[in-house]
Amino acid sequence: MTNPRSGGGKPARYGLVQRAEDMGAQVWMTSADEDAASLARYAVQEGAQVLGVAGGDGTVSAVAAVAADAGRSLVVVPAGTRNHFARDLGLDVCDPAQALGALVDGEPARVDLGVLGPRVFVNNVSFGMYADALLEPGYREDKKRAFAAVAPDYLKGKQWVEACVDTPWGTVEFPQVVLISNNPYHLATPGWLGRRFSLSTGLLGGIVLKRPTETPPDLLRHLRSELRRHERGLGPAGEGAVLWSASGITLHGDVRHLDAGIDGEAVTLPLPVMCGIRPGALRVLLPKDRPGIPPERVPGRPGALRAGGNG
Incomplete structure (x- = not known):
C-alpha cells in the first residue's frame, strides 16, 4: 500500500512503486475512494502473507492495525515527512528504497502498538x-x-x-x-x-x-x-x-x-x-542493510529493539 501524497510525493520521487513491483510485490495506491486500511484488508482477503506500506506515520498505523489483527508481517517504507516510527525501527529515512530489502530477506522483530479504543497509533x-x-x-x-x-x-x-x-x-x-x-x-x-x-x-x-x-x-x-x-x-x-x-x-x-x-x-x-x-502486537520485517538505532554511548539509553530476538 502506498500513499502517493506522502512526504510531498516521495513514492514517485524515489521510484518506490516500480522498485517494489520489480521485486515481485503487488502495489496498490490509496485514493479518495480507497484508504490504506481498506486496501490492506483486501490484500489479506486475497491471501497476502506480508503487507507493505509506504507513507508517513498515519498511513503506517492504518496498515499496522490490519497486519496485527490478521497476524501478518509488515514491511515499513519511510515515505512520509517525519517518519518517526520508521526512524525508531532503525530504518534509513533518507533513502526509503533501502527498506524494500525486507521484502526479500527481512529480519523479523516484534514491536508494541498503542491503542485508543478501536484505533492504533505507532507514534x-x-x-x-x-x-x-x-x-x-x-x-x-x-x-x-x-x-x-x-x-x-x-x-x-x-x-x-x-x-x-x-x-x-x-x-x-x-x-x-x-x-x-x-x-x-x-x-x-x-x-x-x-x-x-x-x-x-x-x-x-x-x-x-x-x-x-x-x-x-x-x-x-x-x-x-x-x-x-x-x-x-x-x-x-x-x-x-x-x-x-x-x-x-x-x-x-x-x-x-x-x-x-x-x-x-x-x-x-x-x-x-x-x-x-498491545505488547508485541505487530511483527515487522526489517532490511538487513539499515542504519539501526543510536550507539550504546547515548546516556540513559534503555534496552533497544533487537531484530530477530522476538520473531
Whole structure:
C-alpha cells in the first residue's frame, strides 16, 4: 500500500512503486475512494502473507492495525515527512528504497502498538498546541506558520486542553499539552531528543505540560528539571512538566469531545479518552542493510529493539 501524497510525493520521487513491483510485490495506491486500511484488508482477503506500506506515520498505523489483527508481517517504507516510527525501527529515512530489502530477506522483530479504543497509533496521540496546529488551514504545506498561529495563546496561558489527566502523582487539570507515545521518548540527550530506543517495553510514555505560572513560561527548564527527577525515580517537583510511563493513560472531563492528533492526523475524540498498549502486537520485517538505532554511548539509553530476538 502506498500513499502517493506522502512526504510531498516521495513514492514517485524515489521510484518506490516500480522498485517494489520489480521485486515481485503487488502495489496498490490509496485514493479518495480507497484508504490504506481498506486496501490492506483486501490484500489479506486475497491471501497476502506480508503487507507493505509506504507513507508517513498515519498511513503506517492504518496498515499496522490490519497486519496485527490478521497476524501478518509488515514491511515499513519511510515515505512520509517525519517518519518517526520508521526512524525508531532503525530504518534509513533518507533513502526509503533501502527498506524494500525486507521484502526479500527481512529480519523479523516484534514491536508494541498503542491503542485508543478501536484505533492504533505507532507514534503518539497529542492534545493541545500540536493538535490545534494540525487543524490550521495549510498545515501540511507550512507547518512553521501553523505552529506560530496557535503557540502565542498557549505560551501566555490563555489556551489549554479542556480535560484532566491522571498521573501517578495525582490528576493534572487543564494542562497546556498532553503527549502520549507508543513507548517512552528519550529526552536526556539533545542530539537524540524525541527518539525511542525501544519499541517493545510494553509501556506508554506520558508527557504533560501544565499551565504556566510565569509569563512567558520557561518550558524547557521545567522539562529538564522534571526529566532529572524522573531519571532518579522521584515524583514531580510540582513545576511545569510531568513525565511517566504506564500501561494505560486516561483523560477525562466535562466537555464531550477533544481535538487531538493521532500519528499526525487531526481527529476529534469523545471523552473519556483511554489509551493503552498491545505488547508485541505487530511483527515487522526489517532490511538487513539499515542504519539501526543510536550507539550504546547515548546516556540513559534503555534496552533497544533487537531484530530477530522476538520473531
